[in-house]
């Protein structure tokens with residue numbers, strides 16, 4: 001079963017400073033949605049709001065609703081750990097536990113998510129998660145190697161496998177390739193393409209070619225000195241790039257600013 005996400009009038013603050021203003025966006029189940037826009041327009045903040053990480057920042061506040069399967073993830077009855085299991089996150093810099101083995105890295109989220117598994121189930125989860133992340137053939141003979149001994153691109157795919165091991169419905173990716181070389185970037189993009197029929201992906205990217213290659217939908221965020229981040233335009237990726245409705249979108253995707 002594929003799930004989408006809907007945000008309604010999401011605003012966010014750091015202290016007194018409003019950084020997002022009434023962002024509403026529907027992310028359809030399955031496929032990849034790219035969040036694009038100049039630096040500082042609130043893309044990462046918005047992404048962190050989608051799995052309740054924003055509230056972990058001291059002084060951070062938010063308003064609005066984020067619906068997963070029709071239920072607000074901020075409903076007081078929802079447990080943040082369960083929300084974060086269903087809505088996983090991969091960060092800009094690969095962050096495996098460096099001294100922990102590849103095997104243990106993959107299953108490191110189970111306990112936090114309250115998932116109990118015997119040895120056979122763990123073996124199965126490690127293999128299937130590494131396969132889904134496109135890393136199995138490269139590491140199957142060295143599952144006991146420390147995660148920190150893998151290349152940067154492999155570490156990022158290990159982090160994707162770790163997220164997948166707890167069976168998320170949504171995977172959030174915050175510039176997952178920005179610390180990687182072009183070959184590793186391609187590899188991650190292939191992994192994203194393979195995963196998109198299995199779960200819903202929301203990716204922040206600065207790379208316009210990447211947004212076009214990997215996403216089917218796009219949302220263009222913008223902030224100015226007197227307006228907090230907001231969505232100028234969203235829709236099918238092809239439309240945003242080939243026939244944007246707003247001249248600011250045309251200027252941004254055409255490389256004229258940002």
Ligand SMILES: Nc1ncnc2c1ncn2[C@@H]1O[C@H](COP(=O)(O)OP(=O)(O)OP(=O)(O)O)[C@@H](O)[C@H]1O
Nearest residue numbers: 014019037038039040041042043044045046057206
């Ligand atoms: N922890 C924080 N405390 C205070 N302000 C913050 C914090 N994190 C982000 N901000 C501010 O919120 C605004 C939005 O930042 P955010 O990182 O979401 O933008 P972004 O579009 O993802 O930028 P980039 O593309 O450069 O990563 C910026 O003005 C930033 O300075």
